[in-house]
Amino acid sequence: MLSHAPVPAPTSQLTIDSAPLNSFHKRLTLFSSGGPFLDGYILAIIGIALVQIIPQWQMNEWWNGLIGASALVGVFIGGLVFGNITDKIGRKLMYTIDLVAIIVFSIAQFWANEPWQLFTLRLLIGIAVGADYPIATALVAEFVPSNWRARLLGGLNAMWFVGATVAAFVGYWLLSLDDGWRWMLLSSAVPAVLILIARATIPESPHWLVGKGRHDEALVILKKTIGEEATLDGITAHDPNAVKLSTGKAFKMVLTGGYLNRVIFISIFWTCTIVTLFSIYAFGPQILALFHLESGDAANIGYGLINLFFLVGNIVALLVVDKLGRRPVLIWGFILSGVGLLFLALFPTAPLGLIALAFAFYAIFNGGPSILEWIYPNELFPTKVRATAVGLCTGTSRIGAAIGTFATPLALTHLGLSGTMWIAAGIALVGAGASYFMAPETKGKNLEDAASLHA
Structure with missing residues (x-):
């Protein structure tokens, strides 16, 4: 009898979209x-x-609003400028430069003695943060498998609320010190140093490398990160014009035709999501004090609990966004969070339990629009202008957020609590309307199909 050696099974090929989630994807995220x-x-x-700075420096409502909004103005500048630079020089280099800036300017806040000094430093910190938005989100979007993209990108936004929650309790703890505010503002340098060290192990994006014609480098990185069977299939073929894509041409591509419609949609819904949110974060203790919560410990504990509700809302939205789809999560998120704001507008003197419930209702259902802030921008634009587009949308959304944050103390003074909440509820309604008429559905699409205007 003749013996036959077993025929080896064909080696399966891996692509970015088909690869299983692995430890690298988790570390990257x-x-x-x-x-x-x-x-x-x-x-x-x-x-x-x-809470400490205002009486110590005897600041008026104008400086109060300016310092509260300064980082948001910086995010506008950073996103607008550095998104395009990231598309030119790559994700990895900018991935570390921005953190160095955050560390330096965070430490410098400790020695601020005038409102203009603190305003300037927080503006510069905001620029660095704004630069990080298009960098970090583009890297995750361009590395992770398609069936995990929404959850991991949305998870990035959920970490915003983790940071805010940690800050609330750190700030509450440091309020016991006479100059506790200096240590509060300095403290952001600590996690920034740890993140800077960790990011040294993250490679360049294969999508970006292929877009620049560096196919061999991209393949080496894919083999190291998703497996030896990795291929470049599913990554847009090299466009020789991409290397020569100037700043003007990149913005022109993003701001014309169907992509302009996408920029408008994302800018509107993102702005409507964060105007009220950021105002609550910048002036949370002051706002809660007006809702019958005495200033001091009670207001700050309530502030921390609201942060936890925001985080819960993000987690719930992450669990359902791939099942229900992007559109319904976005539209119903605006509608239901708006209901919470409407109650606060109608009944600002309601019992404390109902006030807390309304805030919780707003915070939880705000999770849907919040996680989509980073999912939609990264899915709706092609690789060669993805960071440019994300930076542009980040920046434009921060214009409205900065105006809203600056205007919050003025609105509370001149319109009162109820009037301010009416405005917030109206903003949620605008977000729901824009989402209903403009939001596309990208559930189940790979990154290239989702970004295509013809898919």
């Missing part, structure tokens, strides 16, 4: 989430720091 963690931490900590 965790380290990339450092940027939103810091963003949430930096914005939330100022809300508690201002």
Whole structure:
């Protein structure tokens, strides 16, 4: 009898979209989430720091609003400028430069003695944070398998609320010190150092490398990160014009035709999501004090609990976004969070339990729009302008958020609590309307199909 050697089974090929989730994807997502963690931490900590700064410096409502909004103005500048630079020089280099800036300027806040000094430093920190948005999200979007993309990108945004929650309790703890606000603002340098060290192990994006014609480098990275059977299949073929894509051409591509419609949609829904959210974070203790919560410990504990509700809402939204789809999670998130704000507008003197329930209702259902802030921008634009587009949308959303944050203390003074909440409820309604008429459905699509105008 003749013996026959067994025929080896054909080796399966792996692509970015078909690869199973592995330890590298988890590390990449965790380290990339450092940027939103810091963003949430930096914005939330100022809300508690201002409790001490305002009486110590005898600041008026104008400086109060300017310092509260300064980081948001910086995010606008950073996202607008550095998103395009990231598309040119790569994700990895900018991935570390921005953290160095956050560390330096966070430490410098400790020695601020005038409102203009603190405003300037927080503006510079915001620029660095704004630069990180398009960098970190593009890396995750371009590395992870398609069936995990929404959950991991949304998870980055959830880390914003983790950072804000940690800041609330750190700030509450440091309020017992006479100059506790200085240590609060300095403290953001600590996680920034840890994140900087961790990110040193993250390679360049294969999508970006292929877009620059560096196919061999991209394949080496894929083999190291997803397996030896990895191929470049599913990554857009090299476009020789991509290397020569100037800043003007990149913005022109993003701001014309169907992509302009996507920029408008994302900018509107993102702005409507964060205007009220950021105002609550920047002035949370002051707002809660007006809702019958005495200033001091009770207000700050309530502030921390609201942060936890925001985080719960993000987690719930992450669990359902791939099952229900992007559109329903976004639209119903706006509608239901708006109901909570409407109650606060109608009944600002309601019993404390109902006030807390309304805040919790708003915070939990805000999770849907919140996680989609980073899912939609990364899915709806092609690789060669993805960071440019994300930076642009980040920046434009921060214009409205900065205006809203600056105007919050003025609105509370001149319109009262109920009037301010009416405006917030109206903003949620605008977000729901824009989402209903403009939001596409990208559930189940790979990154290239989701970004295509013809898919």
